[in-house]
Amino acid sequence: DAGVIQSPRHEVTEMGQEVTLRCKPISGHNSLFWYRQTMMRGLELLIYFNNNVPIDDSGMPEDRFSAKMPNASFSTLKIQPSEPRDSAVYFCASSPQTTGAGNTIYFGEGSWLTVV
Amino acid sequence: KQEVTQIPAALSVPEGENLVLNCSFTDSAIYNLQWFRQDPGKGLTSLLLIQSSQREQTSGRLNASLDKSSGRSTLYIAASQPGDSATYLCAVDGGANNLFFGTGTRLTVIP
Numbered sequence: 001d002a003g004v005i006q007s008p009r010h011e012v013t014e015m016g017q018e019v020t021l022r023c024k025p026i027s028g029h030n031s032l033f034w035y036r037q038t039m040m041r042g043l044e045l046l047i048y049f050n051n052n053v054p055i056d057d058s059g060m061p062e063d064r065f066s067a068k069m070p071n072a073s074f075s076t077l078k079i080q081p082s083e084p085r086d087s088a089v090y091f092c093a094s095s096p097q098t099t100g101a102g103n104t105i106y107f108g109e110g111s112w113l114t115v116v
Numbered sequence: 117k118q119e120v121t122q123i124p125a126a127l128s129v130p131e132g133e134n135l136v137l138n139c140s141f142t143d144s145a146i147y148n149l150q151w152f153r154q155d156p157g158k159g160l161t162s163l164l165l166i167q168s169s170q171r172e173q174t175s176g177r178l179n180a181s182l183d184k185s186s187g188r189s190t191l192y193i194a195a196s197q198p199g200d201s202a203t204y205l206c207a208v209d210g211g212a213n214n215l216f217f218g219t220g221t222r223l224t225v226i227p
Contacts, residue, residue: 043217091159105215107159
């Protein structure tokens, strides 16, 4: 299996522009997660989906952030409009079932976002 | 809210040494605890997962222990190698698919 695939790997954009990050989870995995990693705050869960349905989006920082999972093999995280403080590494991850059941979570290599 | 702390933030050791990384958490009501490795510019790779009912897990030169009552876990690396250089993160699973991550320990193994 190719693992969790994210695109783009790197993006530099100007403040105010729309940013769309994409994720393809591992085939057969039912849970998909979006995390953000910064030096100041470490890894934070933004949102997770179970069977394509958003279950908990309480980590989404504000209305400028939105996430969708139209099917089992694709998810997007959108920031509109982007701001410099959104600069971070955004990770997508997937898991066969719920992590609480002892299922390992698999991370993509991240999308490195810089907003100038 | 669960808080996860890792000490030290950075550690340098000569090759061949055995070492211990520490992780502590504030809420003992956990489902499991995982240790991850993160290489620069890469995602996280799961190393070991300990269920809440378990005390330890081993994989090769790695051994992770869990003491739920005291809110502590350790990752023991035997006979360290330069290839072990990376950032190690622990994560506590409180259920509901929510992992709480520590900020990591950056390990450098000097040849």
